[in-house]
Amino acid sequence: MSREKERSRAVKNQAGLERIPSLDALLIRPEIAALSGRYSRSLVVQAGREILADLRAGFSARRRSNDLPEASEIASRIVAAVERAVSPSLRPVINATGVVLHTNLGRAPMAIAAADYVRATATLYSNLEFDLATGARGKRDVHTSRLIARLAGAESALVVNNNAAAVYLVLAALARGGEAIVSRGELIEIGDGFRIPDIMAESGAILREVGTTNRTRLADYERAANKRTRLILRVHRSNFRVVGFAAQPSLKELALLAKKAKVPFYEDLGSGCLVDLREYGIDEPVVRESFKAGASIVSFSGDKLLGGPQAGIIAGKGELIARVRRHPMFRALRVDKLTIAALEASLLEYLRAPQAASAVPTVRMIQTPAADVARRCENVIQTLKQTLESVKPERRLPEIQMIKTTAVVGGGSTPGQTLPSHAIVISKAAISPAELETRLRNGPKGIPVIARVERNRVILDLRTVFPEQEAALIDSLVAVFAG
Numbered sequence: 155m156s157r158e159k160e161r162s163r164a165v166k167n168q169a170g171l172e173r174i175p176s177l178d179a180l181l182i183r184p185e186i187a188a189l190s191g192r193y194s195r196s197l198v199v200q201a202g203r204e205i206l207a208d209l210r211a212g213f214s215a216r217r218r219s220n221d222l223p224e225a226s227e228i229a230s231r232i233v234a235a236v237e238r239a240v241s242p243s244l245r246p247v248i249n250a251t252g253v254v255l256h257t258n259l260g261r262a263p264m265a266i267a268a269a270d271y272v273r274a275t276a277t278l279y280s281n282l283e284f285d286l287a288t289g290a291r292g293k294r295d296v297h298t299s300r301l302i303a304r305l306a307g308a309e310s311a312l313v314v315n316n317n318a319a320a321v322y323l324v325l326a327a328l329a330r331g332g333e334a335i336v337s338r339g340e341l342i343e344i345g346d347g348f349r350i351p352d353i354m355a356e357s358g359a360i361l362r363e364v365g366t367t368n369r370t371r372l373a374d375y376e377r378a379a380n381k382r383t384r385l386i387l388r389v390h391r392s393n394f395r396v397v398g399f400a401a402q403p404s405l406k407e408l409a410l411l412a413k414k415a416k417v418p419f420y421e422d423l424g425s426g427c428l429v430d431l432r433e434y435g436i437d438e439p440v441v442r443e444s445f446k447a448g449a450s451i452v453s454f455s456g457d458k459l460l461g462g463p464q465a466g467i468i469a470g471k472g473e474l475i476a477r478v479r480r481h482p483m484f485r486a487l488r489v490d491k492l493t494i495a496a497l498e499a500s501l502l503e504y505l506r507a508p509q510a511a512s513a514v515p516t517v518r519m520i521q522t523p524a525a526d527v528a529r530r531c532e533n534v535i536q537t538l539k540q541t542l543e544s545v546k547p548e549r550r551l552p553e554i555q556m557i558k559t560t561a562v563v564g565g566g567s568t569p570g571q572t573l574p575s576h577a578i579v580i581s582k583a584a585i586s587p588a589e590l591e592t593r594l595r596n597g598p599k600g601i602p603v604i605a606r607v608e609r610n611r612v613i614l615d616l617r618t619v620f621p622e623q624e625a626a627l628i629d630s631l632v633a634v635f636a637g
């Protein structure tokens with residue numbers, strides 16, 4: 155570039171940059187001055203600096219001064235930046251994916267009663283570790299142990315941060331320095347790099363792998379048992395299935411073998427299913443059945459099928475639970491009062507509800523008959539169509555219909571099993587399905603809508619949408635199509 159050209163460009167650039175108002179000039183504008191009553195000056199100044207820096211950077215990149223926004227527009231960007239800065243990043247969304255336990259969408263939504271109870275106990279002092287009867291120091295476990303033991307049919311129970319922590323702690327407390335026998339067909343990865351063999355290595359237990367990927371026989375376990383054996387482990391295949399030429403011993407057989415070898419039989423159940431969901435097509439082992447079959451100790455998640463907060467629940471024989479609790483790592487993995495409050499209240503819902511905890515959203519979503527989902531779909535479609543027609547948008551309206559779909563439990567439980575469901579399907583819109591999915595995800599009415607795109611159509615499965623979110627879903631769709 156010639157020196158002449160460079161100079162003229164610099165002059166123009168300078169002229170453009172000078173047209174960007176100063177921060178001081180912006181701060182005294184009424185719309186920004188109005189913020190100072192609600193927010194700290196430093197927050198407003200920081201937002202102002204960021205927006206101005208963005209403008210300068212954008213201008214220097216394009217060097218077209220006629221692109222510069224008006225001062226009022228800059229001011230409203232600053233207002234928006236301040237609002238963004240004080241808004242939480244973690245927000246509610248509408249889950250229209252049809253995946254009941256969607257790990258990326260917070261897994262299990264909790265019962266309202268559980269959230270209320272968290273609020274009631276966490277914003278005040280509580281008897282978390284205080285025995286109200288004696289006035290002496292108490293244990294935080296008491297609030298949940300009794301309930302878990304009762305609902306799971308166990309002698310005693312313990313709660314830690316999550317089930318990954320539970321697996322680690324059980325192995326560290328009961329099998330460290332010795333061998334834990336496990337089938338090669340159960341050396342699983344749960345997701346996000348959580349692998350059973352890695353956890354075992356960290357726990358100090360030596361993995362004694364038996365059998366093959368598809369078939370493991372009782373005799374394989376029998377042959378592996380020796381004086382170094384500390385534990386027999388069964389890991390529930392929670393996110394995959396082995397079909398075809400496959401076999402594994404029953405829980406009963408393994409329990410008997412463990413008894414003969416005088417070691418505990420530990421089952422990592424994955425999902426903590428407290429009620430039988432088989433009549434709804436979900437064949438997930440129920441915790442109680444593991445103990446009936448002879449398991450000495452089990453562990454499962456609080457936020458999978460149980461529908462509570464993130465937690466790892468360890469239940470079983472009193473003597474084993476006591477040993478696990480004495481392990482020094484228990485202190486590092488224990489849960490706080492929010493989790494205890496949420497879990498206790500969630501478990502109480504199971505104890506109260508006569509026909510299996512319909513107050514727990516995960517259970518309710520699974521138990522809802524497909525015909526009910528269909529009826530809700532029809533109602534939503536009718537309201538949506540009426541609203542769209544009444545606002546008479548210029549753009550062509552999309553085709554909106556109901557289809558039969560299949561929802562899944564997800565979240566590391568019940569692989570390959572589906573729930574019959576119904577969805578709103580949107581096709582032939584003026585925008586592409588990908589664009590529609592993006593716009594809904596951006597939350598046109600403040601609440602993001604998470605949809606699926608399948609075969610060039612946007613699909614909204616209502617099984618996982620709360621009835622009280624239907625109005626917001628309709629508003630979002632109207633905003634996208636007629637906004």
Ligand SMILES: *Cc1c(COP(=O)(O)O)cnc(C)c1O
Nearest residue numbers: 316317318392423424425455566
């Ligand atoms: C989900 C799962 C885990 C991990 O549980 P988190 O609560 O997510 O830590 C461990 N084992 C099995 C079999 C699981 O399905």
